[in-house]
Amino acid sequence: MTYPIRPISEEEWPQFSGVLAEGFNWTPHPTQTERWKANTEFDRTLAAFDGDLIAGVTGIHTFSMAVPGGMLPVAGVTAVSVLPSHRRRGILSQIMRRQLADIRERGEAVAALYASEAIIYGRFGYGRAADSLALRIPTHRSAFTAAAPSDPSLRVRVVRPADVRPVLEELFAEVVARRPGRYARDEGFWNMILADEEFDQQGAGSLRAILVEDSSRARGYALFRVKGNWGEYGAPDGELQLRELHATDPAAHALLWRAVLDRDLVTKVTADIPVDDPITQLLADVRQLHPRWLDDLWVRLVSVDAALTSRAYSAPVDVVIEVADDVCPWNAGRWRLTADTGSAACKRTDEAPDVSLPVSALGGAYMGAGSLVAQRSAGLLTEHSAGAVHALATAMSWSPAPWAGWVF
Known part of the structure; x- marks a missing residue:
């Protein structure tokens, strides 16, 4: 069958988001749904209709993304899903083909996405373009090599993320173009990254931040949550979940990592990082990274x-x-x-x-x-x-x- 495909109106949002909730087995908090709606470009959504029923969906974030040599307009494909009742009818293929034609007409040469399942998008011409390491570092085995950089002018400051948002945004904007795949963040993305309601925390506590600064400016930041725990015999066994860490130079980067690894009452730090993050070189015992490989970004020309x-x-x-x-x-x-x-x-x-x-x-x-x-x-x-x-x-x-x- 051929299904009519078009962008949705704002009034059709509940049905659109309902397809995603079914497809991803997700029950979002109403506030999460509103944030998501606020960050949706309705003119770049697509929905496939079976009569009045939305059966399949997708959307795009209009990005400026780093590629080798600079920043490029890139279509950030997102919110791809088909109702379980309508699988195996060619709906996904029809939506993806229409979306790629629309991207071309808009003049964007590249599309990128995160895949819910790695097996899906190769058949639509996407290739695995970036990888990630998921780490679990035991803090008591996290000593740095003697050659690790340091700068005596740097200091660490504990801050509330919301209080220093302009500083975080400025730092990220300074480093975003240095690594292909990273993309510039608008207000909506920062709102989601810094969101800190109870349902955002998922039992891991408030979003926390540290800044690394010299006497004139901030040179790096880390965002994290700490899931407190006490072992069977009363010993601290907390987990620091590192959300992101960005720095302008090697000494600031090393000090940020040292600050999260040395946090009191924490026995392990978990993080998803680039495969060549400097921490892979800084640890004296690289085996303590306990890395797990994951696919990160998929790219389509x-x-x-x-x-x-x-x-x-x-x-x-x-x-x-x-x-x-x-x-x-x-x-x-x-x-x-x-x-x-x-x-x-x-x-x-x-x-x-x-x-x-x-x-x-x-x-x-x-x-x-x-x-x-x-x-x-x-x-x-x-x-x-x-x-x-x-x-x-x-x-x-x-x-x-x-x-x-x-x-x-």
């Missing part, structure tokens, strides 16, 4: 030529790429990418391909993490010219590693 032209490259490359894309057929075919560390061009060509690959492979490499060589080894793409995959992977690689850092 909506317009291959514009996307590849809009990012920076780490090395010169001149390669003809044959792209397979049955969802966005305007991307399919051969493209010649010519780039160096200062500029890039991507144009249609009839030349013989050096590499043939699915568009999802380019999405997975777009933010700089790169899996092209591994995909060649796995037989998931084809190299026609010796060395072409390595050259393309080297050019598209970037440091630091991509990471979005906050689910949208």
Whole structure:
């Protein structure tokens, strides 16, 4: 069947949010629903209708997101769900195809999302573009290496997040472009990040913050909650849940980590961090990270030529790429990418391909993490010219590693 698809009106919000509640098995607090509604761009929603019933939904956040070399307009895909009663009818496919066409018409070359299930979005051309580490560090085994940086001018200040919101916003704006995948935050996103009602706390206490400052300015902050606990014999056994940590320089970063690891009555710190976060180098015993790998951001090139032209490259490359894309057929075919560390061009060509690959492979490499060589080894793409995959992977690689850092 073909289902009518269109943006919803504000009056249709209860039905729209109801589909998400069913799809994600979630019962939000009414205040959470209102926050979510306030951060919804209604003109960028889509709903599939079965008569008067909304059967499937999605939406977009209009982002300015860091990519290698700068900031780029990116469609942040969110709120994707189908009613359990309407699964296996092609509704998701129809919505996703319509959404990608709308993104292209709007002039955005890249879409990104967090996947509820990693198996879903590859079939729509999204590639795993960033990874994350979930850590559980025992504080009594968290000593730093002797070479850890320090700055005697820095001090730690305990603050209420709401009291220093302008400082937090300014610090984040200063560092956002340094790591591909992070995105600029508007007022609505900050409202959600700093939300601290009882239902936000989930038994882990109030949102807390520390600032690291010198005599003239703040140079970093951490947001966290502490879930207090006492062991069987009365010993403290609290868990500090680190929500985010951002710093302008290595010494501030190290001091922030030291401040959360040394908090009284806490025996473990949990956090989700980039795979190359400095803490992975600062701990004297790296095994105490107890890391668990997770996929983070998934990226889709909506317009291959514009996307590849809009990012920076780490090395010169001149390669003809044959792209397979049955969802966005305007991307399919051969493209010649010519780039160096200062500029890039991507144009249609009839030349013989050096590499043939699915568009999802380019999405997975777009933010700089790169899996092209591994995909060649796995037989998931084809190299026609010796060395072409390595050259393309080297050019598209970037440091630091991509990471979005906050689910949208």
